[in-house]
Amino acid sequence: MMTERELVERLAAIGWKGSRAVLLGPGDDAAVLRGGFTISTDIAVEGVHFRFDWVSAEEAGFRAGAAALSDLAAMGAVPLALLVSLAVPGDADHVTALDLQRGVRCAGERVAVAIVGGDVSRSPGPVVLDVVVVGKATGYVSRAGAEPAQHLWVSGSLGGARAAVRAWSAGKAPDPAARIRFAAPPNRIALGSALAGRGIARSMIDLSDGLILDAGRIAAMSGARICIRPHRVPVDPCAGGDLNLALVGGEDYELMFTANPGAEPSILDLGQELSVPLTRIGMVEAGTGVVLEDERGLRTDAGDAGFDHFATPLPDGPR
Amino acid sequence: MMTERELVERLAAIGWKGSRAVLLGPGDDAAVLRGGFTISTDIAVEGVHFRFDWVSAEEAGFRAGAAALSDLAAMGAVPLALLVSLAVPGDADHVTALDLQRGVRCAGERVAVAIVGGDVSRSPGPVVLDVVVVGKATGYVSRAGAEPAQHLWVSGSLGGARAAVRAWSAGKAPDPAARIRFAAPPNRIALGSALAGRGIARSMIDLSDGLILDAGRIAAMSGARICIRPHRVPVDPCAGGDLNLALVGGEDYELMFTANPGAEPSILDLGQELSVPLTRIGMVEAGTGVVLEDERGLRTDAGDAGFDHFATPLPDGPR
Numbered sequence: 120m121m122t123e124r125e126l127v128e129r130l131a132a133i134g135w136k137g138s139r140a141v142l143l144g145p146g147d148d149a150a151v152l153r154g155g156f157t158i159s160t161d162i163a164v165e166g167v168h169f170r171f172d173w174v175s176a177e178e179a180g181f182r183a184g185a186a187a188l189s190d191l192a193a194m195g196a197v198p199l200a201l202l203v204s205l206a207v208p209g210d211a212d213h214v215t216a217l218d219l220q221r222g223v224r225c226a227g228e229r230v231a232v233a234i235v236g237g238d239v240s241r242s243p244g245p246v247v248l249d250v251v252v253v254g255k256a257t258g259y260v261s262r263a264g265a266e267p268a269q270h271l272w273v274s275g276s277l278g279g280a281r282a283a284v285r286a287w288s289a290g291k292a293p294d295p296a297a298r299i300r301f302a303a304p305p306n307r308i309a310l311g312s313a314l315a316g317r318g319i320a321r322s323m324i325d326l327s328d329g330l331i332l333d334a335g336r337i338a339a340m341s342g343a344r345i346c347i348r349p350h351r352v353p354v355d356p357c358a359g360g361d362l363n364l365a366l367v368g369g370e371d372y373e374l375m376f377t378a379n380p381g382a383e384p385s386i387l388d389l390g391q392e393l394s395v396p397l398t399r400i401g402m403v404e405a406g407t408g409v410v411l412e413d414e415r416g417l418r419t420d421a422g423d424a425g426f427d428h429f430a431t432p433l434p435d436g437p438r
Numbered sequence: 439m440m441t442e443r444e445l446v447e448r449l450a451a452i453g454w455k456g457s458r459a460v461l462l463g464p465g466d467d468a469a470v471l472r473g474g475f476t477i478s479t480d481i482a483v484e485g486v487h488f489r490f491d492w493v494s495a496e497e498a499g500f501r502a503g504a505a506a507l508s509d510l511a512a513m514g515a516v517p518l519a520l521l522v523s524l525a526v527p528g529d530a531d532h533v534t535a536l537d538l539q540r541g542v543r544c545a546g547e548r549v550a551v552a553i554v555g556g557d558v559s560r561s562p563g564p565v566v567l568d569v570v571v572v573g574k575a576t577g578y579v580s581r582a583g584a585e586p587a588q589h590l591w592v593s594g595s596l597g598g599a600r601a602a603v604r605a606w607s608a609g610k611a612p613d614p615a616a617r618i619r620f621a622a623p624p625n626r627i628a629l630g631s632a633l634a635g636r637g638i639a640r641s642m643i644d645l646s647d648g649l650i651l652d653a654g655r656i657a658a659m660s661g662a663r664i665c666i667r668p669h670r671v672p673v674d675p676c677a678g679g680d681l682n683l684a685l686v687g688g689e690d691y692e693l694m695f696t697a698n699p700g701a702e703p704s705i706l707d708l709g710q711e712l713s714v715p716l717t718r719i720g721m722v723e724a725g726t727g728v729v730l731e732d733e734r735g736l737r738t739d740a741g742d743a744g745f746d747h748f749a750t751p752l753p754d755g756p757r
Contacts, residue, residue: 121532127558129532130524133539134546134553140518141554150554152518152572156475160570162523162557199459199471204481204523204568205449213440213448220452227453234453235460235469238481239445244563249523251479251570253471 146340147261148193148325149252157196157254161187165245173287176215178302180222180248185304186327187250188230189372192307193325194261195315196254200235201227204249209241219248230308260315260376264322265341269377271401272386275305277330278358281368296357304372310395311374319385320376329369331421334401334409337377344406347421350414351400366411366421377403465659466580467512467644468571476515476573480506484564492606495534497621499541499567504623505646506569507549508691511626512644513580514634515573519554520546523568528560538567549627579634579695583641584660588696590720591705594624596649597677600687615676623691629714630693638704639695648688650740653720653728656696663725666740669733670719685730685740696722 121129131145138144143151149159163169163183174182184201191198203223207216216239224234237251279300286293293301307325314320322341324333330352334345347366354365378386383399390397401412409421440448450464457463462470468478482488482502493501503520510517522542526535535558543553556570598619605612612620626644633639641660643652649671653664666685673684697705702718709716720731728740 123558126532126535129536130522130539130556130558131553133536134520134522134543134556136552138519138552138554141552144552144554145556150519150521152475152554154473154475156471156473156572158477158519158521158570158572159555160479160521160523160557160568162525162559162566162568164525164559164561164563164566166562167525167528167559200457200469200477201453202469202477202479202570203449203453204479206481206483206486206566209486213445216445217448217452220449224453233455233457233460233463234450235457235463235471236478237449237453237464238479238568239442239449240481240483240486242483242564242566243485244483244566245561247481247483247525247561247563247566249479249481249557249568251477251521253475253477253572 143259143261148190149196151194151256151259155255155257157191157194157256157259159187159190160249160251161190162247162249164247174302176218177222180219181226182302182304183248183250184223184226185306186372187252188226188308189304189325191252191254192311193323193374194256194259195311195320195323196256196259197312198230198232198252198254198308200232200253202251203234203237205239206242206247215246223250229306256315258315260320260323262322262324262337262340265337265343265377265403266321267343267403267405268380269321269403270380270383270399271345271347271375271377271403273353273373273375273398273400274307274310274395275373276353276355276396277326277371277373278361278364278368279355280370281364282358294357300355300357301370307374310393313389314376317385319378319382321378323374323376326371326373326375327369329367331366331409333375338407338409344404345401345409346404346412347401347409348412351398353396353398462578462580467509468515470513470575470578474574474576476510476513476575476578478506478509479568479570480509481566481568483566493621495537496541499538500545501621501623502567502569503542503545504625505691506571507545507627508623508644510571510573511630512642512693513575513578514630514639514642515575515578516631517549517551517571517573517627519551519572521570522553522556524558525561525566534565542569548625575634577634579639579642581641581643581656581659584656584662584696584722585640586662586722586724587699588640588722589699589702589718590664590666590694590696590722592672592692592694592717592719593626593629593714594692595672595674595715596645596690596692597680597683597687598674599689600683601677613676619674619676620689626693629712632708633695636704638697638701640697642693642695645690645692645694646688648686650685650728652694657726657728663723664720664728665723665731666720666728667731670717672715672717
């Protein structure tokens with residue numbers, strides 16, 4: 120049995136051979152075409168990414184739309200349009216499909232883009248929605264630009280969405296703030312665009328599968344080591360002080376980026392300007408992989424901890 | 439219960455409000471952004487669009503990729519890239535996902551484009567694949583340009599793919615040629631691009647849901663009536679002479695377009711140049727809807743006959 124990561128890598132290898140029309144192919148948050156058009160697609164499956172006893176169809180749509188837009192934010196791209204493909208049970212009254220679409224529309228409205236197309240089919244199985252985002256990046260930021268001595272930064276706070284999933288999985292009602300963190304991922308388009316446009320971010324990714332796993336992606340693509348200082352990581356207040364939720368929880372849709380040490384004043388200014396907390400949580404070093412360094416300087420290998428859609432069994436899995 | 443058409447219209451109305459970045463929004467084969475970037479998405483669900491006792495996973499992928507590219511052909515756009523989102527059963531060994539991706543890649547290779555991204559998730563239900571196509575159109579052709587006195591044309595021959603589905607549904611092995619028509623839709627990118635680039639096609643659509651239903655879309659978007667002469671319609675030899683398969687069968691992925699009468703020599707030249715049969719099958723008139731006119735000039739209203747993914751019950755439905 121392959122891990123999700125291995126599967127993703129093999130899928131990319133099958134599909135990709137280079138192309139004159141393409142500036143950046145698979146392996147990043149989005150692909151970039153010549154001319155700066157940036158495109159990404161994000162699939163959400165009922166029973167895997169969301170459950171209707173957790174959130175409404177509108178919320179599931181909003182979440183899927185916001186998650187897809189987060190990939191554009193991570194490239195420093197500005198969104199232009201959304202498309203939505205839906206598969207819904209054929210015997211339903213289509214209310215679910217319309218509510219999902221309304222939810223995606225709301226996520227689009229938050230960044231002033233419309234749904235310009237899509238597709239719909241009945242399905243003999245769960246609801247599936249695939250949200251396609253199209254944007255434009257002038258000077259995109261990839262995952263591959265991390266270099267030793269750069270600092271590692273993260274926006275917002277982490278672990279809240281996962282705290283909600285943990286509560287639901289235990290049959291409890293989540294903290295209302297945690298529920299919101301799950302149902303309504305943050306909008307980091309302005310942040311990503313400014314970090315790219317001002318030349319601050321040297322590498323960037325959105326946190327969908329957990330801080331450590333996503334840091335590992337930056338490390339792998341950049342050929343560098345990421346050192347995270349867990350005591351510096353901003354844990355969401357609604358995560359009950361559980362650092363583990365912040366390190367491996369996932370679903371935060373915050374931005375993680377690396378920047379030269381001299382950019383620190385610009386970063387703090389930008390955070391104030393946009394009212395987004397930006398926290399320095401580590402650094403880039405020569406080497407490979409991800410290490411955790413505690414307050415005393417003691418180090419442990421972080422491994423590959425994070426969410427794997429395939430490794431977690433259905434139907435009791437957290438998402 | 440809404441029809442698929444009503445659902446599609448309501449979904450489009452929810453999502454769309456106009457946008458400065460968009461030249462053409464929902465309701466056509468693809469959306470067109472300022473700058474000519476053309477984008478469409480096409481979802482295929484196991485048990486609805488294909489079945490693994492009919493075709494292999496590679497064939498299902500090829501078919502989904504070719505069907506998605508057909509939407510670009512119908513706009514007169516040239517493809518630049520593909521993206522593929524997959525939902526596959528989590529307990530499978532991922533062979534299916536890799537084979538689907540290989541199939542989409544083959545469809546891309548036929549028009550020299552790569553798969554630049556995508557997403558993958560496990561699914562507790564059927565295999566779902568959503569293929570996103572991105573292209574560029576200089577002077578796109580929409581569904582809305584049909585005007586009275588124009589001629590109606592169609593490429594290739596119709597009904598073959600549906601003949602295969604009919605055989606499978608009856609528990610029989612289809613004619614090998616019909617099977618190929620289902621598993622390997624034609625590539626009409628060069629044709630669509632030439633029809634647009636030479637200013638020949640005034641309106642265009644790809645035939646995915648049946649000649650009559652798709653003619654109705656041209657009629658509705660153009661505010662005109664389409665008159666089809668059934669005896670002129672090129673029925674695929676492997677459809678066993680069944681005109682009905684050609685009129686309402688769907689899945690042909692041929693192009694239907696309207697053109698001024700004076701363009702006929704250019705159209706016939708183009709057909710020879712590209713080795714694609716192009717047949718005049720009717721005309722555009724003032725009015726609404728679709729009518730059929732037989733050899734004696736007798737007319738019948740064609741109604742809305744065609745394939746509705748939602749109206750056809752699972753699991754015995756033809757797709």
